[in-house]
Amino acid sequence: MLSLRLTDDAELRALEPWRADELSQHLAAAQEYLTPWLPWVEAAASLDGAAKFLQRYADAQARGEGRVLGIWVDGKLSGGVLFRVWENASGMCEVGVWLAPEMTGRGLVTRAATAMIDWAVRVRGMHRVEWRCVAANEPSRRVAQRLGMRLDGTLRESFPLHGTRHDVEVWSVLASEWPATR
Structure with missing residues (x-):
């Protein structure tokens, strides 16, 4: 199995459909922490939901349009990183992440997202990589900043979640800027 060492005790590797049980257990344990920011967590915390989630990304990967990796x-399993959006024609993709609360503050998400962005830009030739987060999600904003991304703007009240409309910040890094951020 291919993997990328993130730290002495952490690695990034494929999160495939046969790991649905492991994903559902991980998400169920972290659900309270993740649900305020990620609408898909509630559905994917069940075995059936996790299987559908992982199969959707396996199918996208087979088409060359995305992927999901676990941390x-x-x-x-303590988190993950994925290409939520992948548009070959426009050369744009969007990175998304999640992490169990007990693993925060270790730089795991930053390291994993760096690997994903580097692959998207250097291997797949993406021109623009986006990062979107609810404006109130300060840890997510800080990761975008550590990745060298710029704030493009705020989509006001564009994200309905749990009966509330949230502002969404759009951050990005261009391929021409990426080497300078490394």
Whole structure:
């Protein structure tokens, strides 16, 4: 199996459909922490939902239009990074992430997102990589900044979640800027 070492105890590797049970258990344990920001977590916390989620990304990967990778710490699934949007024609993709609360503050998401962006730009030739987050999600904003992204703007009240409309910030880095951020 291919993997990328993130730290001494953490690695990034494929999160495939056969790992649906592991994903559903991980998301169920972190659901309270993740649900305020990620609408898909509630559905994917069930075995059936996790299987559908992972199959959707496996199908996208087979078409060359996205992928999802997991972050394992000491052999335990603890988060992930994915291409939520992948548009070959426009050369634009969007990176999304999640992490268990007990793993925050270790730089795992920044390292994993760096690897994904580097692959998108250097291997797949993407021109623009976006990062979108609810404006109130300060940890997510800080990751975008650490990645060298610029704030393009705010989509006011564009994201309905749990009966509230949230502002969404759009951050990006262009391929021509990416080497300078590394």
